[in-house]
Amino acid sequence: MQSKNVNAHLTEIRDYFKMAVSVDCVIFGFDNDELKVLLIKSDLKEYKDMWSLLGDIVRPGEELDAAADRVLKSRTGLDQVFMEQVQTFGGVHRHPAGRVITVAYYSLVNIQHAALKKHGNELHWHPVKAVHEMAFDHKEILDCCYERLKHKVIEQPVGFNLLPRKFSLRELQNLYEAILDVKLDRRNFRKKFLSMDLLVDLNEEEDDVPHRPARLYKFNFEKYDQRKKRYLGIGF
Amino acid sequence: MQSKNVNAHLTEIRDYFKMAVSVDCVIFGFDNDELKVLLIKSDLKEYKDMWSLLGDIVRPGEELDAAADRVLKSRTGLDQVFMEQVQTFGGVHRHPAGRVITVAYYSLVNIQHAALKKHGNELHWHPVKAVHEMAFDHKEILDCCYERLKHKVIEQPVGFNLLPRKFSLRELQNLYEAILDVKLDRRNFRKKFLSMDLLVDLNEEEDDVPHRPARLYKFNFEKYDQRKKRYLGIGF
DNA sequence: ACAAAAGTGTTTGTCGTACACCCATGC
DNA sequence: GCATGGGTGTACGACAAACACTTTTGT
Structure with missing residues (x-):
């Protein structure tokens, strides 16, 4: 559907101003200790069987952010x-098919909550590290958004958006290690996050693990939002 | 000229797809210990006598970066x-006049080298701090670019682009103080920059100053470019 | 009892910050 | 000789980094 829309629109546009504006969404998820990205199989003949980002033409009268929201919602x-x-x-x-200027967004979703809507096309979560060739310039866009995410994640605690509401510190650390592609010291990591005082100890534990269960936490989004307005400092 | 172009194009566009793409350039300069931005007086009747950024419609077949370069060059x-x-x-x-999606750029120029080309409109350097109301959403765009610049300048040594080739450490510090809107300790500032080992002591001194003249330095762009590729670390 | 991961403190080094005095020049 | 800004070093504190053992649970 995505690509057909694009083509249909393009045929109209080409005869006029020869320019269209689209949005492309790099939708990140986290599963199985890997950072993943949601991709769809292109049905453009030029890019047969290649994977592409989720995107669509921006509609007349539609804000850019709204277009990105729409793409995200229609697929997840x-x-x-x-x-x-x-x-x-x-x-x-x-x-x-013609000149399409695209505005790239990335979003962070809880992969468990995503209810994929295929609309006919294949739609899959791919490990970011394993994605190589893509349709259009989408690999470049993915790389660009991934770099931005790496940068963001060391400045602001946005990683929580990729986790379930309840998570263990180990899961959180795995997330950071996966995104940044580094190994971190467990004690220093715990110390850092606990001292931020933005994790709420739920007094619950993991279940069904073949070893000592970890405590579960949730992130205090409200507290962070309030604090953010006051501090505006560097780092969290 | 800018606005007339926009209008001429828009009249055409409006009857068709009702969407155009433009670039807007936030051109920063540094003079008189102040961060400045180059603005032009709008000649749109809706924004009579208000200041606006320098921008233009992206031409068919023109890259976005090329459009921004063109705008910059045509004015400076x-x-x-x-x-x-x-x-x-x-x-x-x-x-x-209709839907215009604009891609915002900022650039850092040596204000002494800029040869302003008015093309009829008023064109002036304004202290960034003194700019309040602007045409369109240009104040929002300016603020956004200024924030980005602040961020950039503490991560990478890009400020040199705003200075003459030869500068004193005092000028450099004034630049940082103006951009970040903070007071910095002189000794710590000197220590930090000299320890980066990217300043070349020119063995020259200021002239015509009513006090002890300062040593002049230049920034070693080549060395920085090489080093950047190896380190990729945070901070300079 | 064994395997597997959770949980916990201390030490060390680095870097940022605060701070005051002498120096060179023009007038 | 005085006013103005240039140039310099040190001490302290905060934070990041390195590092090993005990605890809890399931099998």
Whole structure:
């Protein structure tokens, strides 16, 4: 559906101003200790069987952010997730059907909550590290958004958006290690996050693990939002 | 000229797809110990006598970066300056003549080298702190780019692009103080920059100052570019 | 009892910050 | 000789990094 829409629109546009604006969403998830990205199989003949980002033409009268929200929701059913505009790609020949300038967004979703809506196309979560070739310039867009995410995650505690509401410190550490592609010291990591005083100890434990169960926490989004307004400092 | 172009294009566009793409450039300079931005007086009747950023419609077949370069060059005569894409503003009603989605850039120029080309409109350097109301959503765009600059300047030594080739440490400090709007300790500032080992002591001194003249330095861009590729660390 | 991961403190080094005095020049 | 800004070093505190053992649970 995505690609057909694009094509249908493009045929109209090409005869007029020869320019269209789209949004592309890099939808990140976290599962099995890996950072994943949601991709769809392109049905453009030029990119047969290649994977591409989720995107669509921006409609007349539609805000850019709204278009990105719409794409996200139409594919995952998710709403009100963390999303950030990253960069706009305007290469003259980036789309075979004509000039399409695309505004790239990334979003962070709880992969368990996503109810994928295929609309016919194949739609899968791919480990970010394993994605190599993509349709259009989408690999470049993915790389750009991934770099932005790495940067963001060391400045602000946004990683929680990728986790279930209840999580252990080990899961949180695995998330950071996966995103940043580094190994971190467990004690220092715990110390740092606990001293932020933004984790709420739920007095619950993991279940069904073949070893000592970990305590579960939730992130105090409200407290962070309030604090953010006051501090505005560097780092969390 | 800017606005007339926009209007001429828009009249055409409006009858068709009702969407155009433009670039807007936030051109920063540094003079008289103040951060300045180059603005032009709008000649749109809706924004009579208000100041606006320098921008233009992206031409068919023109890359976005190329459009931004073109705008910069046509107004300042400058080429190959530091420039970075920041964000795209797509508010449906941001332009009174129709839908114009604009990609915002900021650039850092040596204000002494800029040879302003007015093309009829008033064109002036304004202290960033003194800019309040602007045409369109340009104040929002300016604020956004300024925030990005603040962020950038504490991560990478890009400020040199705003200075003459030869500068004193005092000038450099004034630049940082102006951009970040803070007071810095002179000794710590000198220590930090000298320890980066990217300043070349020119063995020259200021002239015509009514006090002890300061040593002059230049920034070693080549060394920084090489080092950047190896380190990729945080901070300079 | 064994395996597997959870949980916990201390030490060390680095870096940022605060701070005051002498120096060189023009007038 | 005085006013103005240039140039310099040290001490302290905070935070990041390195590092090993005990505890809890399931099998």
